[in-house]
Amino acid sequence: FQPAACAAPRAACATSRRHATELAICARPTGLRRRRSNVAQPTEAATWPKCAPGRVPLVPPTASFLKGADILLVAQCAGFASPSFHKDFLKGRALLIACPKLDNFQAHLAKLTEIVRVAKPASLTVVHMEVPCCSGLMYMAQQAIEAAGTQTPLNEVVMGVQGEILEESICS
Secondary structure (H helix, E strand, O other): OOOOOOOOOEEEEEEOOOOOOOOEEEEEEEEEEEEOOOOOOOOHHHHOOOOOOOOOOHHOOOHHOOOOOEEEEEHHHHHHHHHHHHHHOOOEEEEEEEOOOOHHHHHHHHHHHHHHHOOOOOEEEEEOOOOOOHHHHHHHHHHHHHHHHHOOOEEEEEEEOOOOOEEEEOOO
């Protein structure tokens, strides 16, 4: 492995030589965090996703962490709304991030379709906010699965603006 630049704080990153174009995979922090008392407290590092989070257009469909994975497609704002987001959603999942309002919907749809077609994920879970524009992320996932011609199980989690879970459903 070779060191790579990474946005994750206190994380050592590496990219596989074999997959040089693949998204950097981050080694997680040590699992300790200092509080005001200067006593080390364990973090919930075990709940970090299988890979570094990736914006949909930046993740190659051939990325090894996507193959057969449980993919979590999250609205960009959702992770900030819920204080327990890591604990509730990230453990063991490959994380993709998008914003259906501000991003190029057609470009994201094409990339997500290719990810579903090539990676053949075990499941796709969409987490989005209750606001109307966010429901476009679920529509994008449905269209991607249909266009890819797969039977990928699709789940939806709707989050309130205060971070509470309003609805969880299994769509297919």
